[in-house]
Amino acid sequence: KLKLGVLISGRGSNLQALIDACAAPDFPAEIALVLSNKADAFGLERSAKAGIATATVDHRDYPGDKPAFEATMDASLRKAGVQLVCLAGFMRLLSPWFVGQWRDALINIHPSLLPSFKGLDTHERALAAGVRFHGCTVHYVRPEMDEGPIIAQAAVPVLPGDDAHSLADRVLESEHKLYPHAVRLIAEGRARVDGDLVRIHGPVPDLATLT
Numbered sequence: 001k002l003k004l005g006v007l008i009s010g011r012g013s014n015l016q017a018l019i020d021a022c023a024a025p026d027f028p029a030e031i032a033l034v035l036s037n038k039a040d041a042f043g044l045e046r047s048a049k050a051g052i053a054t055a056t057v058d059h060r061d062y063p064g065d066k067p068a069f070e071a072t073m074d075a076s077l078r079k080a081g082v083q084l085v086c087l088a089g090f091m092r093l094l095s096p097w098f099v100g101q102w103r104d105a106l107i108n109i110h111p112s113l114l115p116s117f118k119g120l121d122t123h124e125r126a127l128a129a130g131v132r133f134h135g136c137t138v139h140y141v142r143p144e145m146d147e148g149p150i151i152a153q154a155a156v157p158v159l160p161g162d163d164a165h166s167l168a169d170r171v172l173e174s175e176h177k178l179y180p181h182a183v184r185l186i187a188e189g190r191a192r193v194d195g196d197l198v199r200i201h202g203p204v205p206d207l208a209t210l211t
């Protein structure tokens, strides 16, 4: 099975979706380590409950020294035998060095249909832009924020009366389906980087039917 390292900063609901997916015997990946940059992240409790190894590397312990912060995270992921790093609500921007260390082995979930709405407050900005569809994206990470070859996306409608919270909830529900789906594609060798794009090999299920 492909060994995952999941990086979190907080709630960890996407982490939970990966934990639940990995619990199925036929899922082709397993979580080797959950790494948080915050000691009080709720995702750490989820991991402990699932019997998964955790580590905290607090960026505040490395003031002005991002290279040391990232070298510690890198070492801890390597020691755990991690093969694919999954960012799941990890709220630190990673340096070109770290991204280079894990090139094509580092993915992120972002709450918008990229390349629209990179960065923060995506739901507010989608509402302000008046888009009729919004959603989420799983992509390979490149040094520029929220850039990189797209692996999978799920769209959700923006409905009359939506506010940022109702829209965020609808997107989050789709994130929880999309992330395990994307990890499965990679673990099965069916999502391969080819230049600036990901080529998908074999059939892809309709996300509406994913459970």
Ligand code: GAR
Binding pocket: 008, 010, 011, 012, 013, 014, 015, 088, 089, 090, 091, 109, 110, 111, 119, 120, 172, 175
């Ligand atoms: C998710 O919506 C994720 O897409 C987003 O943060 C939330 C984390 O929730 N990520 C980003 O905004 C990355 N810039 P979670 O901790 O419950 O998975």
